[in-house]
Amino acid sequence: xxxxxxTAGGTIDKVYFDAASTYEVGEPQIGPLLRDSNVTFxxxxxxxxxxxxxxxxxxDRSLIRSRVEAxxxxxxxxxxxxxxxxxxxxxxxGIADKTIVFTxxxxxxxxxxxxxxxNVGCAVGALQVLPPGVYIxxxxxxxxxxxxxxxxxxxxxxxKA
Amino acid sequence: xxxxxxTAGGTIDKVYFDAASTYEVGEPQIGPLLRDSNVTFxxxxxxxxxxxxxxxxxxDRSLIRSRVEAxxxxxxxxxxxxxxxxxxxxxxxGIADKTIVFTxxxxxxxxxxxxxxxNVGCAVGALQVLPPGVYIxxxxxxxxxxxxxxxxxxxxxxxKA
Amino acid sequence: xxxxxxTAGGTIDKVYFDAASTYEVGEPQIGPLLRDSNVTFxxxxxxxxxxxxxxxxxxDRSLIRSRVEAxxxxxxxxxxxxxxxxxxxxxxxGIADKTIVFTxxxxxxxxxxxxxxxNVGCAVGALQVLPPGVYIxxxxxxxxxxxxxxxxxxxxxxxKA
Amino acid sequence: xxxxxxTAGGTIDKVYFDAASTYEVGEPQIGPLLRDSNVTFxxxxxxxxxxxxxxxxxxDRSLIRSRVEAxxxxxxxxxxxxxxxxxxxxxxxGIADKTIVFTxxxxxxxxxxxxxxxNVGCAVGALQVLPPGVYIxxxxxxxxxxxxxxxxxxxxxxxKA
Numbered sequence: 322x323x324x325x326x327x328t329a330g331g332t333i334d335k336v337y338f339d340a341a342s343t344y345e346v347g348e349p350q351i352g353p354l355l356r357d358s359n360v361t362f363x364x365x366x367x368x369x370x371x372x373x374x375x376x377x378x379x380x381d382r383s384l385i386r387s388r389v390e391a392x393x394x395x396x397x398x399x400x401x402x403x404x405x406x407x408x409x410x411x412x413x414x415g416i417a418d419k420t421i422v423f424t425x426x427x428x429x430x431x432x433x434x435x436x437x438x439x440n441v442g443c444a445v446g447a448l449q450v451l452p453p454g455v456y457i458x459x460x461x462x463x464x465x466x467x468x469x470x471x472x473x474x475x476x477x478x479x480x481k482a
Numbered sequence: 483x484x485x486x487x488x489t490a491g492g493t494i495d496k497v498y499f500d501a502a503s504t505y506e507v508g509e510p511q512i513g514p515l516l517r518d519s520n521v522t523f524x525x526x527x528x529x530x531x532x533x534x535x536x537x538x539x540x541x542d543r544s545l546i547r548s549r550v551e552a553x554x555x556x557x558x559x560x561x562x563x564x565x566x567x568x569x570x571x572x573x574x575x576g577i578a579d580k581t582i583v584f585t586x587x588x589x590x591x592x593x594x595x596x597x598x599x600x601n602v603g604c605a606v607g608a609l610q611v612l613p614p615g616v617y618i619x620x621x622x623x624x625x626x627x628x629x630x631x632x633x634x635x636x637x638x639x640x641x642k643a
Numbered sequence: 644x645x646x647x648x649x650t651a652g653g654t655i656d657k658v659y660f661d662a663a664s665t666y667e668v669g670e671p672q673i674g675p676l677l678r679d680s681n682v683t684f685x686x687x688x689x690x691x692x693x694x695x696x697x698x699x700x701x702x703d704r705s706l707i708r709s710r711v712e713a714x715x716x717x718x719x720x721x722x723x724x725x726x727x728x729x730x731x732x733x734x735x736x737g738i739a740d741k742t743i744v745f746t747x748x749x750x751x752x753x754x755x756x757x758x759x760x761x762n763v764g765c766a767v768g769a770l771q772v773l774p775p776g777v778y779i780x781x782x783x784x785x786x787x788x789x790x791x792x793x794x795x796x797x798x799x800x801x802x803k804a
Numbered sequence: 805x806x807x808x809x810x811t812a813g814g815t816i817d818k819v820y821f822d823a824a825s826t827y828e829v830g831e832p833q834i835g836p837l838l839r840d841s842n843v844t845f846x847x848x849x850x851x852x853x854x855x856x857x858x859x860x861x862x863x864d865r866s867l868i869r870s871r872v873e874a875x876x877x878x879x880x881x882x883x884x885x886x887x888x889x890x891x892x893x894x895x896x897x898g899i900a901d902k903t904i905v906f907t908x909x910x911x912x913x914x915x916x917x918x919x920x921x922x923n924v925g926c927a928v929g930a931l932q933v934l935p936p937g938v939y940i941x942x943x944x945x946x947x948x949x950x951x952x953x954x955x956x957x958x959x960x961x962x963x964k965a
Contacts, residue, residue: 322623337657337750358600359588360622361638427520428659431754433916439519442603445622450611461521461606462483477522498818498911589820594755594916644945680922681910682944683960749842761841764925767944772933783843783928784805799844 322449323363324396326351327388329381329409330372331402333426333437346371350430351400354441362449365394374402374409374425382412389413389421396448397421400441403471403478406457410466413455422448423466424458427476436460483610484524485557487512488549490542490570491533492563494587494598507532511591512561515602523610526555535563535570535586543573550574550582557609558582561602564632564639567618571627574616583609583617584627588637597621644771645685646718648673649710651703651731652694653724655748655759668693672752673722676763684771687716696724696731696747704734711735711743718770719743722763725793725800728779732788735777744770744778745788749798758782805932806846807879809834810871812864812892813855814885816909816920829854833913834883837924845932848877857885857892857908865895872896872904879931880904883924886954886961889940893949896938905931905939906949910959919943 328334328349336347352366369388370381389397395418401409403425410423424444430437444458455466459478462469469478489495489510497508513527530549531542550558556579562570564586571584585605591598605619616627620639623630630639650656650671658669674688691710692703711719717740723731725747732745746766752759766780777788781800784791794801811817811832819830835849852871853864872880878901884892886908893906907927913920927941938949942961945952952961 332659335659337654337754354600355622357595358622359597359638360600361640362622431756432659433753433755434518436520438599439515439521439603442600442622443607446604446607446609446619446624447611448607449624450608458607461516461519461523461603463607463610477520479522493820496820498815498915592915592917593820594914676922677944679917680944681919681960682922683962684944756840758842760921761837761843761925764922764944765929768926768929768931768941768946769933770929771946772930780929783838783841783845783925785929785932799842801844 322396323394324398324445324448325392325394326355326364326366326398326400327385327392328366328368329370329374329377329385329399329401331374331400331425332428333400333430334371335429336431346373349400350437351441354430354438358438358442360445367392372402374405377402377405377409382409385409386412386416389419390416392419395419398441398444398448399423401425403427403459404473407466407470410455410457414467418453420448420451420453420456422451422456422458422463483557484555485559485606485609486553486555487516487525487527487559487561488546488553489527489529490531490535490538490546490560490562492535492561492586493589494561494591495532496590497592507534510561511598512602515591515599519599519603521606528553533563535566538563538566538570543570546570547573547577550580551577553580556580559602559605559609560584562586564588564620565634568627568631571616571618575628579614581609581612581614581617583612583619583624585619644718645716646720646767646770647714647716648677648686648688648720648722649707649714650688650690651692651696651699651707651721651723653696653722653747654750655722655752656693657751658753668695671722672759673763676752676760680760680764682767694724696727699724699727699731704731707731708734708738711741712738714741717741720763720766720770721745723747725749725781726795729788729792732777732779736789740775742770742773742775742778744773744780744785746780805879806877807881807928807931808875808877809838809847809849809881809883810868810875811849811851812853812857812860812868812882812884814857814883814908815911816883816913817854818912819914829856832883833920834924837913837921841921841925843928855885857888860885860888860892865892868892869895869899872902873899875902878902881924881927881931882906884908886910886942887956890949890953893938893940897950901936903931903934903936903939905934905941905946907941
């Protein structure tokens with residue numbers, strides 16, 4: 322089993338820069354996170370964007386699609402900001418023979434109480450058993466990407482009405 | 483989505499009792515772990531055993547089977563000690579219409595660097611998309627339970643030769 | 644032993660609000676932090692300000708001084724943003740019969756790798772044995788407040804030249 | 805400022821060995837703990853014993869005394885099991901010109917909710933401002949070592965009656 326992780330920024334990768342008292346998207350957390358979890362599968366991490374997902378453009382989404390299409394791996398995990406995760410997922414529909422699972426976090430991975438480790442675990446567990454398609458794994462629930470939306474006020478994903 | 487978590491003890495639930503300088507299987511960690519991960523699915527936790535898995539007997543395994551059979555839920559997550567996880571899984575073969583995923587941890591959930599949160603996330607992600615059967619989710623890999631074994635020296639699960 | 648903790652905001656109390664993708668000073672972390680550390684002394688927490696210390700004004704500093712003077716306790720711990728900690732400390736000089744120790748954090752207390760717990764521990768250890776005066780406890784070093792400055796680029800406190 | 809840390813084992817250094825399902829005193833945690841806390845003072849770590857403190861003998865205590873006496877540093881931090889911390893401290897009375905502070909933990913440093921980081925911070929804060937003598941820093945309180953005892957049932961240190 323081998324998977325490619327494409328990182329697009331978002332809350333999961335936010336770090337705190339004391340020197341500037343700012344809080345920005347930093348280096349991808351997913352590599353250390355997977356190694357600390359003692360995973361035995363092969364993976365490669367490709368950092369495509371380091372953006373808050375509210376700042377992502379159509380060009381950014383096209384870039385992500387082109388990177389997914391170019392990937393030799395069949396299994397693609399994408400870490401992404403939660404606010405526009407469904408919009409990017411919509412742009413990845415119709416790529417043949419690839420299983421693509423998006424995940425992210427409501428609290429930065431560096432936080433003590435972050436949901437990042439659980440969410441990534443959930444995405445990895447689903448990714449390897451799902452048929453090709455585009456999915457979102459958030460809050461412990463794995464769904465086709467076009468069936469969920471973020472409830473911003475409640476900070477969670479929910480089924481689309 | 484609703485799942486039943488059956489807890490059988492093991493390292494994942496080990497706590498440290500300072501008053502006795504001992505280290506024992508304690509209360510199941512899975513409920514707080516799932517709540518802290520902000521899962522939105524329904525779950526119920528049933529504590530069946532609080533044992534190191536090396537101490538489990540045939541009667542214990544029969545008890546676990548009977549609790550799985552009695553469960554109204556179709557999705558069953560079992561947290562279990564890693565040393566005899568495959569032995570208990572073998573006793574659960576042939577239960578119709580249930581998807582059963584075992585997981586556990588090499589380091590207690592209370593540890594800073596525990597693999598518990600990732601493993602449970604991985605098991606939950608796989609559980610909801612797998613067909614009925616008995617599986618093990620450890621080290622980020624989900625396998626039919628009869629295809630893996632623990633490599634005790636390396637503290638990880640591997641494919642059976 | 645009894646101490647009063649006056650909280651003035653700063654990085655130590657920064658939390659992440661997913662709903663707004665912002666990162667702001669939140670509720671004081673010090674109460675839960677001390678309780679989680681199983682301290683046996685009495686303490687009371689008084690939240691005076693919830694500000695980034697770069698935003699603090701002379702009025703804010705006068706307010707802190709008046710709260711310290713009004714405190715019935717002899718031992719005062721102040722959690723404060725690091726950028727202007729020395730400026731506020733300078734305003735507290737000359738209060739008779741009180742030992743005042745400032746501390747804070749370079750990474751929010753909610754972070755896995757925060758220096759908050761260590762810094763607060765260090766401040767508490769020093770506070771109870773120091774003679775009256777105004778001190779800063781950062782990076783494991785306790786100094787009279789007028790003898791140190793923050794090295795912003797290196798994110799640490801150092802002796803004044 | 806420079807201090808020597810003498811490590812004598814105890815709960816603070818307990819780790820979990822999955823391969824043997826045992827829980828033993830491991831490598832000293834204090835070096836990484838201090839580095840992770842971004843301390844700026846100089847320190848050297850000397851591992852003298854790796855024992856549960858209930859297993860310590862008179863010879864062990866004599867060894868610790870001889871190591872303290874041989875230390876070129878004036879400031880000595882000793883991490884030690886809590887059960888017999890006061891007994892070892894009693895053997896260190898009367899060493900001229902050294903400030904010696906004992907600390908330890910009720911929960912291993914590797915635990916998420918360990919009191920180790922706070923306790924070490926507290927000990928470091930007190931060590932640098934106390935006059936020569938032998939002290940215990942536990943539960944946020946710094947006392948002359950002969951004035952406290954462990955309340956085993958409550959897992960905390962208290963003043964001697």
